[in-house]
Amino acid sequence: MEGVPDGGWGWMVVCGMAGMFMVTMGVLPSFGIIFGDFLESLGEGTTSVTSITSVYISVCFLTGLPFNSLSKSFSFRQIGAVGAIIHFLGALLSSFAQNVIHLIVTYGLLQGFGLGLMIPAALSSFNSYFSERRTRAMAISQTMNGAGSFLMPLLVQLLVENYGFRGAQFLMAAITLHSLLGMMLLRPVEGYMKTRKLGLVLVIIERDDQVTQGKPLVKELASAEQEETSALAVELGASCKQSKLTNHKRTSSMRWNDRSCVFFRWIVELFDLSLLKDPVYINITIGVCFTNLSDITFFALEPIYLEQILGFTKAAISIVIAIGAAGDLLARVFLIFVSCGLSYRNRLIFFLGAVGTVVTITVFVFVSNYYVIATLTGILGFCRGCIYISLILVFSETIPAARFPSAIGLYHGITGVVFLSFGPLIGLVRDVVGSYPACFLTLSFLMSVCVLLWAAELVTRILKLKF
Incomplete structure (x- = not known):
């Protein structure tokens, strides 16, 4: 039998994943600080900001769709390394931007594609190394990231104050190249698996599909494993017989001669679309998608709102963003200690983080005092920490380990479509209505979709237990 190491080299994978997120996703909330003045000089509105960031996130997540297929031909380390190099090139070319289209191509498409290769590679490698300590390891990784x-x-x-936005982006590109070091730590787990010796049993399948019994071909079995291995042999023989009968029935009842059927079957197997039959998986994916969209868009627009509408200085804005990051970090540290003493469902933590975010954003739009804004941003950061620590673990609790790469890849694809559809629409709301509060309330409403859907699922389960 084989088992995950639940540590060992897995802790190096944790460090690599944390470093990758730190120098890629950690920079995203600062997009407005780097490119805000440049886009304003071009006369571009909020739509351009949300369009660029939406393309970035959409391409990132859509790239996850073929990940399951790529992972069968290449290792997680190889996929992640290629993604790190592409992400670096996109960041480097963004420093030479002359217009919005340039940023959409370099920042949105190239960086998004590179990150889209790194994220599922890092998460799948991490998931293969941990089982019982998964929550604690994820909390440690996200704390380092925070x-x-x-x-x-x-x-x-x-950097912006001393080198301008081009020089700052050039240096940030160099910083993002450190993600390549993180990806090189994603060594295959096979060499670190815990093994346990089992005796060997050879099973002979006769023409009439009967398992030969009474003539053991190998007699030297470990006494502690003999009964378990014998049961495995009988099960293997039975499954072989059943497999033959099943294949015969399939052949007689359905022939895949039609090209459209063959193509459809290939698509279903390539992206493992059978996951869409699971209503719980669909509910989780939709909730996480809209929560992601609302969180990332809010933190991308907040610096612009604070400067253009409330009149805060750039130095004051950077402090507010840092306070939000501090709240995020506090949540991650808090959950590390909680995970050491308590056993909890990560989906509950995610749900509570989403509820807190909806309430706080709703309050945020009605205040303008600097200290209140900073406090609310810190609360939002704390809720964000709860969300992002639990985000992937929500899928780990629900999906078997063998199907985890497929589940993550499909989730990324659906999230990409959501970002591409709703991201520019949110910016359009701001430009048409002319109100940032209306835009933020729209984000709060979209995140409440997660809250309502998950609450409805909980109520349904309770009613089923009662009746």
Whole structure:
């Protein structure tokens, strides 16, 4: 029998994943600080900001769709390394941007594609190394990521002040190249699996599909494993017989001669679309998609709102963003200690984080005091930490380990479609209505979709238990 190491080299994978997220996703909330003045000089509105970030996230997640197929031909480390190089090239070319189209191609398409290869590779490698300690390991990884995200806005602001947006983006490109080091730590788990010796049994399948019994071909079996292995042999023989009968029935009842049927079958197997038959998986995916969209869009627009509408200075804005990152970091540290002493469902933590975010964003639009804004941003950061630590673990609790790469890839594809559809629409709401509060309330409403759908699922389960 084989088992995951639940540690060992897995802790190096944790460090690599944390470093990758730190220098890629950790920079995203600072997009407005780097490119805000440049886009304003071009006369571009909020739609351009949401369009660029939406393309970035959409391409990132859509790239996850073929990941399951790629992972069968290449290792997680190879896929992640290629993604790191592409992401670096996109960041480097963004420093030469002359217009919005340039940023959409370099920042949106190239960086999004590179990140789309790195994220599922890192998460799948992490998932293969941990089982019982998965929650604790994810909390540690996200805490390391949160520590970097706390310092990143301050670093970006310092770079912009001293080198301008082009010089700052050029240096940030060099920083993002460190994700390549993180991807090189994604070594295959096979060499670190815990093994347990089992005796060997050879099973002979006769022409009449009967398992030969009474003539053991190998007699030297470990006494502790003999009964377990014998049961395995009988099960193997029975499954072979059943497999032959099943294949015969399939052949006689359905022939895949029609090209359209063959293509459809190939699509279903390539992306493992059978997961869409599971209503719980669909509910989780939809909720997580809209939560992601609302969170990322809010933190991308907040710096612009604070500067253009509330009149805060860039230095004050960078401090507000850092406070939000500090709240994020606090949540991650808090969950590390909680996971050491308590056993809890990650989906519950995610749900509570979503509820807190909906309430806080709704309050946020009605205040303008600097200290209140900073406090609310810290609360939003804390809720964000709860969400992002639990995000992937929600799928790990629901989906078997063998189907995890497929589940993550399909989730990324659906999220990409959601970002591509709703991201520019949110920016359009701001430009048409002319109100940031209306835009933020729209984000709060979209995140409430997760809250309502998951609450409805919980009520349905309770009613089933009663009746």
